Amino acid sequence: MNEVLEQTKWIKACRTTDIPENGGAAVKIGNEQIAVFNFTRTGKWYATQNECPHKKQMILSRGMIGCADNIPKVACPFHKKTFSLENGTCLSGEDYTIKTFPIKIENGYVYISINDEV
Amino acid sequence: MKKIIVAGNGMVGYKFCEKLISKSGTDKFQITVLGEEPRPAYDRVHLSEYFSGKTANDLLMAKEDWYKQNQINLLTNHTVTNIDRFKKTVHTHNGKKYNYDYLILATGSAPFVPNIQGTDKEGVFVYRTIEDLEMIKAWGKKAKTGSVIGGGLLGLEAAKALLDMGLQKVYVIEFAQRLMPRQLDEKASAILQKQLEKLGLTILLNKNTRTITGNQAINGLTFSDESSIESDILIISAGIKARDELADKCGLEKGPRGGFKVNHLLQTSDPSIYAIGECASYEGMIYGLVAPGYDMAEVVAHNLCQPEQTKTFNGCDLSTKLKLIGTDVASIGNPFIEEPDAKTIVYEDKHKLIYQRLNITADGKYLLGAILVGDTEQYGMMLQTYLNKIVLPQNPENLLFANKATESSDNKNYLLNLPDEALICSCESVNKGAICRAIDEHQIQDVNTIKKCTKAGTGCGGCTPMLKDLLAATLKAKGVYLRNILCEHFNYTRQELFDLIRINRLHTYDDILNRFGRGHGCEVCKPAIASILASLYNDNILKQDTIQDTNDRFLANLQKGGTYSVVPRIPGGEITPDKLIVIGQVAKKYGLYTKITGGQRIDMFGAHLNDLPAIWEELINAGFESGHAYGKALRTVKSCVGSTWCRFGLHDSVSFAIEIENRYKGLRAPHKIKAAVSGCVRECAEAQSKDFGIIATEKGWNLYVCGNGGAKPQHAVLLASDIDKETCIKYIDRFLMFYIRTADPLTRTATWFNKLEGGIEYLRDVIINDSLGIAEELEKEMQILISNYKCEWKEAVETPEIRNKFRYFVNTDEKDPTVQFEPMRDQIKAKEW
Ligand code: SRM
Ligand SMILES: Cc1cc2nc3c(=O)[nH]c(=O)nc-3n(C[C@H](O)[C@H](O)[C@H](O)COP(=O)(O)OP(=O)(O)OC[C@H]3O[C@@H](n4cnc5c(N)ncnc54)[C@H](O)[C@@H]3O)c2cc1C
Ligand code: SF4
Ligand code: FES
Numbered sequence: 001m002n003e004v005l006e007q008t009k010w011i012k013a014c015r016t017t018d019i020p021e022n023g024g025a026a027v028k029i030g031n032e033q034i035a036v037f038n039f040t041r042t043g044k045w046y047a048t049q050n051e052c053p054h055k056k057q058m059i060l061s062r063g064m065i066g067c068a069d070n071i072p073k074v075a076c077p078f079h080k081k082t083f084s085l086e087n088g089t090c091l092s093g094e095d096y097t098i099k100t101f102p103i104k105i106e107n108g109y110v111y112i113s114i115n116d117e118v
Numbered sequence: 119m120k121k122i123i124v125a126g127n128g129m130v131g132y133k134f135c136e137k138l139i140s141k142s143g144t145d146k147f148q149i150t151v152l153g154e155e156p157r158p159a160y161d162r163v164h165l166s167e168y169f170s171g172k173t174a175n176d177l178l179m180a181k182e183d184w185y186k187q188n189q190i191n192l193l194t195n196h197t198v199t200n201i202d203r204f205k206k207t208v209h210t211h212n213g214k215k216y217n218y219d220y221l222i223l224a225t226g227s228a229p230f231v232p233n234i235q236g237t238d239k240e241g242v243f244v245y246r247t248i249e250d251l252e253m254i255k256a257w258g259k260k261a262k263t264g265s266v267i268g269g270g271l272l273g274l275e276a277a278k279a280l281l282d283m284g285l286q287k288v289y290v291i292e293f294a295q296r297l298m299p300r301q302l303d304e305k306a307s308a309i310l311q312k313q314l315e316k317l318g319l320t321i322l323l324n325k326n327t328r329t330i331t332g333n334q335a336i337n338g339l340t341f342s343d344e345s346s347i348e349s350d351i352l353i354i355s356a357g358i359k360a361r362d363e364l365a366d367k368c369g370l371e372k373g374p375r376g377g378f379k380v381n382h383l384l385q386t387s388d389p390s391i392y393a394i395g396e397c398a399s400y401e402g403m404i405y406g407l408v409a410p411g412y413d414m415a416e417v418v419a420h421n422l423c424q425p426e427q428t429k430t431f432n433g434c435d436l437s438t439k440l441k442l443i444g445t446d447v448a449s450i451g452n453p454f455i456e457e458p459d460a461k462t463i464v465y466e467d468k469h470k471l472i473y474q475r476l477n478i479t480a481d482g483k484y485l486l487g488a489i490l491v492g493d494t495e496q497y498g499m500m501l502q503t504y505l506n507k508i509v510l511p512q513n514p515e516n517l518l519f520a521n522k523a524t525e526s527s528d529n530k531n532y533l534l535n536l537p538d539e540a541l542i543c544s545c546e547s548v549n550k551g552a553i554c555r556a557i558d559e560h561q562i563q564d565v566n567t568i569k570k571c572t573k574a575g576t577g578c579g580g581c582t583p584m585l586k587d588l589l590a591a592t593l594k595a596k597g598v599y600l601r602n603i604l605c606e607h608f609n610y611t612r613q614e615l616f617d618l619i620r621i622n623r624l625h626t627y628d629d630i631l632n633r634f635g636r637g638h639g640c641e642v643c644k645p646a647i648a649s650i651l652a653s654l655y656n657d658n659i660l661k662q663d664t665i666q667d668t669n670d671r672f673l674a675n676l677q678k679g680g681t682y683s684v685v686p687r688i689p690g691g692e693i694t695p696d697k698l699i700v701i702g703q704v705a706k707k708y709g710l711y712t713k714i715t716g717g718q719r720i721d722m723f724g725a726h727l728n729d730l731p732a733i734w735e736e737l738i739n740a741g742f743e744s745g746h747a748y749g750k751a752l753r754t755v756k757s758c759v760g761s762t763w764c765r766f767g768l769h770d771s772v773s774f775a776i777e778i779e780n781r782y783k784g785l786r787a788p789h790k791i792k793a794a795v796s797g798c799v800r801e802c803a804e805a806q807s808k809d810f811g812i813i814a815t816e817k818g819w820n821l822y823v824c825g826n827g828g829a830k831p832q833h834a835v836l837l838a839s840d841i842d843k844e845t846c847i848k849y850i851d852r853f854l855m856f857y858i859r860t861a862d863p864l865t866r867t868a869t870w871f872n873k874l875e876g877g878i879e880y881l882r883d884v885i886i887n888d889s890l891g892i893a894e895e896l897e898k899e900m901q902i903l904i905s906n907y908k909c910e911w912k913e914a915v916e917t918p919e920i921r922n923k924f925r926y927f928v929n930t931d932e933k934d935p936t937v938q939f940e941p942m943r944d945q946i947k948a949k950e951w
Binding site (some may be wrong): 041 | 932
């Protein structure tokens with residue numbers, strides 16, 4: 001287990017200041033679009049796929065974040081389906097999941113690992 | 119298993135089956151239903167809604183499955199033609215034969231068609247079945263004038279239906295000296311008549327129709343007084359006659375005015391044959407309403423299941439409230455009783471067209487009957503007072519004004535003082551006790567759930583207002599106060615939060631959440647608070663971009679596929695050729711699809727997020743401003759060309775529309791706001807379908823408010839007439855601010871208005887008479903918003919920190935590579951999702 005973790009390949013995605021407070025923005029890594037969220041109120045960061053599984057729209061980074069029963073979430077701007085930022089499950093009662101990725105902050109930069117989804 | 123046959127699958131026949139199944143289950147009786155109509159029983163009471171869009175299916179009392187599930191053998195298209203009482207069999211028109219142990223006759227009634235020459239002409243109809251309505255609808259399409267014979271409950275309903283179908287002239291022809299002679303006294307009828315004339319009906323009284331004229335099809339009517347009218351369609355609604363044909367054939371006794379004669383167990387002269395509903399004659403009386411029929415169904419179903427404890431039918435109350443006709447009319451108990459048997463209290467307001475009459479006992483203790491025209495708000499309470507023999511208050515006339523009196527008035531709690539047995543819903547026989555228990559046990563907070571749990575209010579719907587009051591009173595008594603709170607993060611209504619933020623002068627979402635909320639917010643409270651902040655300070659919304667809804671966050675409407683649309687403001691719809699050219703050039707340069715919108719301006723679709731600032735920069739340089747098509751904000755003020763060019767124009771509607779649009783541009787509100795200005799009553803700008811609308815008159819302008827197009831169109835109501843421009847603007851300032859302060863999130867003015875207690879009178883009081891003493895404050899607040907206006911796109915383009923937010927990826931300047939368009943008619947469209 002430990003070994004795997006050490007092998008995690010971190011990719012420098014952007015500066016922390018590129019992502020708005022209590023909001024998100026998209027980064028492009030290779031051909032992937034990743035939504036990065038800066039949950040300033042709790043000091044946590046999250047990374048998920050940018051595509052909303054509902055109508056396959058590249059949009060989640062533009063969604064509003066917040067919480068439902070203390071689970072941090074993002075709401076898709078199109079039809080307001082909501083997804084847990086922690087494990088990607090759909091919180092509005094449908095059978096969708098979005099991918100979430102490991103994320104870390106170092107020296108003012110955001111690092112994401114896209115090889116192993118959480 | 120005993121065999122039951124039900125002849126007739128109408129409202130009462132169906133209700134009987136429903137009650138029997140709920141009492142006995144499916145294994146005690148074998149039920150066969152023989153119905154003449156081609157479909158299962160439907161809600162005849164709401165038949166007229168077929169004209170307003172309900173389908174035959176919507177109206178069904180229960181779907182066909184229901185009969186199957188409950189093992190009821192339903193045979194539609196089966197008319198019972200004879201009964202062999204000795205063999206206990208019924209025979210149908212198609213030669214079939216069925217055995218019964220008990221036969222329930224529920225054959226209802228048919229419209230009574232008086233003996234007038236020409237009733238067989240095309241275009242002459244009755245009003246009873248879906249098929250009748252289908253034919254009326256088809257024929258009505260080519261009719262210009264119409265008439266209805268019969269000024270009773272049903273006739274008026276039919277007349278209103280003709281009016282709603284768009285006929286230009288509709289007559290109601292009544293034989294008696296007044297309308298609804300069986301429910302209303304002379305004065306009440308006179309007021310009702312005025313109301314109906316206002317709706318557009320022409321009422322002819324004392325008219326005895328002699329012939330229906332025309333060759334094959336009707337073209338008019340002549341009367342015994344030698345007068346005549348033109349009419350391309352006629353509906354006869356002159357009363358009902360019971361469907362009792364079977365009585366003569368098999369020797370059952372009939373009542374004096376027809377109908378199967380029944381005793382208080384609803385047995386006909388043959389004890390194994392019952393009759394219920396409109397075909398039954400009890401003590402010489404035929405009840406032409408559904409509630410007595412349901413009572414009869416209850417008695418028979420009960421007695422068949424529990425013969426040891428029989429229930430009896432003892433007649434029924436005939437209080438009624440007229441529905442659908444656009445004016446309120448009700449009668450309770452004995453409407454006509456006079457001195458010396460009763461004393462009457464009468465209130466008449468010829469200005470507002472209200473007439474109310476209470477008949478009380480000589481000692482002033484009990485209510486014996488009532489008539490209400492123009493205002494039936496107190497119907498529910500009066501009916502209960504009458505039915506439950508509740509002792510009247512000291513000043514019985516207060517009954518007339520109860521709801522309008524103060525909170526503390528003893529009438530306010532009338533519902534709580536009712537005994538538990540008080541029948542609230544007479545259609546479904548649900549009493550107060552049952553409703554209160556349901557509210558308690560299921561912790562009900564809304565009327566729909568009461569309906570689901572108890573069935574109360576699912577019949578004629580007349581008791582719905584009482585259910586509301588009862589719910590509110592019960593919850594209030596329990597200390598629960600119903601509020602529309604924002605979401606799980608804020609235990610406040612929008613109005614409460616608005617005041618809290620205003621008084622504490624808070625400016626940021628986080629401050630507000632920390633002070634008054636909990637958790638970390640969500641997509642409901644963030645935009646709601648963003649809107650409140652914008653309505654209070656009108657500061658640039660992108661200072662807090664992540665609490666804005668997507669459209670607001672990028673100052674553009676998000677489209678299918680992830681691109682945006684661009685809508686520059688074109689005040690009043692007026693635009694110069696030069697500006698038109700700029701729009702064309704910009705659209706061409708950035709590959710945008712262009713379309714004229716329904717709001718008299720031009721929309722450019724398909725813009726990449728990254729391109730938005732550049733597009734706007736070019737537009738702004740040409741003199742355009744943001745059109746706020748993306749915001750819950752003022753959208754467009756449409757105009758018609760008005761007196762500058764139009765030969766009918768009374769004033770310059772374009773200039774006024776431009777002035778208004780420029781005054782309120784950028785104003786944010788709980789929902790979008792639309793307006794229009796028309797230059798004369800021809801109303802080419804459709805001002806009466808807007809949140810506020812202005813129409814030129816000879817003497818000034820008429821101001822309308824709270825109209826809506828869209829999903830549920832609603833005409834605006836007249837707030838003030840013949841006012842000058844300055845007054846008009848003053849009232850609009852007040853009106854808009856009052857709406858902004860008090861409406862729930864995402865509530866258009868029309869919906870807000872519909873919930874406003876006191877309606878237009880109240881609104882007029884607040885806006886024009888300043889009854890709350892806030893008019894000046896409202897004007898000041900509006901002035902602040904207006905003077906803080908800046909074009910937010912201009913600021914966005916010119917401020918690097920804001921402009922920088924319009925990047926699709928934050929780590930590269932690429933545009934969204936997944937965006938795809940398809941060609942269409944020389945332009946592009948978004949790829950299907
Ligand atoms: C562009 C336009 C259609 C057009 O091509 O003509 C339009 C487009 C949209 N309308 Fe509309 N409405 C447009 C005129 C209207 C009108 C006509 C009018 O304004 O005179 C109405 C009826 C009038 C009214 O509002 O009372 C109208 C009633 C609605 C409604 C229903 C509102 C209601 O109260 O029932 C919605 C839904 C909503 O707001 O919740 C809506 C919502 C929308 C949205 C924003 C749907 C959405 O959330 O994405 C559409 C945006 C399309 C887009 O992708 O940009 N649109 N919409 C029109 C823009 C007018 C403008 O210049 O700003
Ligand atoms: C437009 C309209 C509006 C109304 N509004 C109201 C209102 O607001 N409030 C109110 O209380 N009442 C209202 N009524 C009256 C209400 O609809 C009736 O009181 C109710 O439908 C009576 O039910 P029923 O079952 O006795 O008769 P119906 O509903 O008429 O059912 C009788 C059924 O038996 C069938 N039938 C007849 N003879 C035979 C036979 N020999 N064999 C087999 N089947 C047969 C008929 O075709 C019919 O389907 C309204 C009626 C109409 C037409
Ligand atoms: S009517 Fe519906 S589909 Fe057409 S623009 Fe309006 S919201 Fe979109
Ligand atoms: S596309 Fe995301 S909710 Fe529909």
